[in-house]
Amino acid sequence: MEWVKERKNPPCEAIQFEGQPCHNLGNLWNALHSTYNAASDRPVDVSILEELPEEPECPWPKFSQLELRQALEACSAPGPDHITWRHLKQILALPECGEIIIALANGCMESGHWPRHFKESMSVIIPKPNKLSYSAPKAFRPIVLLNTLGKLIKKMISNRFQHNMIKYDLADPNQMGGSAPALHRKSGALPHAPVIVFELFTKSGLALEHDKTELFHFTRARTGFDRSLDLGYVPYTGNNPLKPKTYWRYLGFYFYRKLMFQEHIRYYATKALTTVMAMRMLGNSMRGLSPRNKCILYRACVVPIATYGRRLWYFEGARTKGALKTLMSMQCKAACWITGAFCTSPTGGVESLAGLPPICLHLHKLSQRAVFRTATLSDSHPLRQKVVWDAVTETSSKIHTLTEVFSPTAEENTPGERLLDRHQGRVLFDEFDPKGEDALPK
Numbered sequence: 001m002e003w004v005k006e007r008k009n010p011p012c013e014a015i016q017f018e019g020q021p022c023h024n025l026g027n028l029w030n031a032l033h034s035t036y037n038a039a040s041d042r043p044v045d046v047s048i049l050e051e052l053p054e055e056p057e058c059p060w061p062k063f064s065q066l067e068l069r070q071a072l073e074a075c076s077a078p079g080p081d082h083i084t085w086r087h088l089k090q091i092l093a094l095p096e097c098g099e100i101i102i103a104l105a106n107g108c109m110e111s112g113h114w115p116r117h118f119k120e121s122m123s124v125i126i127p128k129p130n131k132l133s134y135s136a137p138k139a140f141r142p143i144v145l146l147n148t149l150g151k152l153i154k155k156m157i158s159n160r161f162q163h164n165m166i167k168y169d170l171a172d173p174n175q176m177g178g179s180a181p182a183l184h185r186k187s188g189a190l191p192h193a194p195v196i197v198f199e200l201f202t203k204s205g206l207a208l209e210h211d212k213t214e215l216f217h218f219t220r221a222r223t224g225f226d227r228s229l230d231l232g233y234v235p236y237t238g239n240n241p242l243k244p245k246t247y248w249r250y251l252g253f254y255f256y257r258k259l260m261f262q263e264h265i266r267y268y269a270t271k272a273l274t275t276v277m278a279m280r281m282l283g284n285s286m287r288g289l290s291p292r293n294k295c296i297l298y299r300a301c302v303v304p305i306a307t308y309g310r311r312l313w314y315f316e317g318a319r320t321k322g323a324l325k326t327l328m329s330m331q332c333k334a335a336c337w338i339t340g341a342f343c344t345s346p347t348g349g350v351e352s353l354a355g356l357p358p359i360c361l362h363l364h365k366l367s368q369r370a371v372f373r374t375a376t377l378s379d380s381h382p383l384r385q386k387v388v389w390d391a392v393t394e395t396s397s398k399i400h401t402l403t404e405v406f407s408p409t410a411e412e413n414t415p416g417e418r419l420l421d422r423h424q425g426r427v428l429f430d431e432f433d434p435k436g437e438d439a440l441p442k
Helices: 025-036 065-071 085-090 095-113 146-168 180-189 190-203 261-283 290-299 321-339 347-354 359-374
Strands: 122-127 138-144 248-251 253-256
Touching: 025 138, 065 095, 065 146, 085 095, 085 146, 095 146, 138 146, 253 261, 261 290, 261 321, 290 321, 321 347, 321 359
Parallel strands: none
Antiparallel strands: 122 138, 248 253
């Protein structure tokens, strides 16, 4: 809900490149091109690929209508052709048009040729949020917009690649996996890790910027955990070493060095409570939104904020009493706003009148769903490796209620070889719309 935040004035300042402002289109093009395409002429050491073992060639079935429909679920901005995904979905809804695109995709793979039309792109420069100054080209992010038809076929190919990478274990799921002694040995080499990563990136023709490199060491030690680190590179060297932070924010998660997530819980509980307090301007017990719309707004906008990253701290055996107390207080305020009840009303009764399940039961439901989805992962997935298995029955202690066995890498699940890929015309689906005549009255 962006409307609860302070509205900032749009920045208006010239981009500086090599100490000179860019006032005309030519200078601006040189600045952006030199910044975003700086790696185009860097040498690449291809000898690092010789260490990879050769693998047998895997089959490549032809594309099907099912893969085309799955790729059509994407939605992004159009490219130079100005064809939107809505137009493409309406056109490819006809089986005759879909067969033409499938034949084009199969022809590209068989001939090894990618048409020039699919390579044409248009770059859009957008500003990065929360920057102190927008005078540097790196304060902007380039977005490359390809032609929509090329992105559709590219999506079909990438889905095949992702399936094969999981099926044949072509990518290591863990970057620093190992037992406890191995972790101790790797932590001893921690000061040299940035140098090793920098050299690997240089051999690949890439530039590693130190101000965008993040490194966090998890430890439960009581002393010596906050020592500064001399990287040997400017600016974190000499009298200005790198000082570790207390918390690390990664993908919206707040990590503490002891892998305790009190800060993560506090941040999102406060954010959810602030959103609930801001919603009061949308109505009260006399005017504004109806209780039904208030409930929908709360469950759609506030509950996802409060439960974001719940699997980090809500699991069996975790101490969640303090976190649940904070979330219960937040939901009680939301229930009072929805029903128009007094603040001193009982929490359970107000939640029942508002149609809100208790937050503890909602978290338990989400946790069980996440555990059940673990059964659909591949055997090499790191989450699948962490599942506790019973030594006698060789079944999971968490997913014992599942009656079906899932194998995402089975031969029957290979794109192009599935049942709907090969015999689509023989399978019919009877879809039922619950919003029709047989729907329950409101």
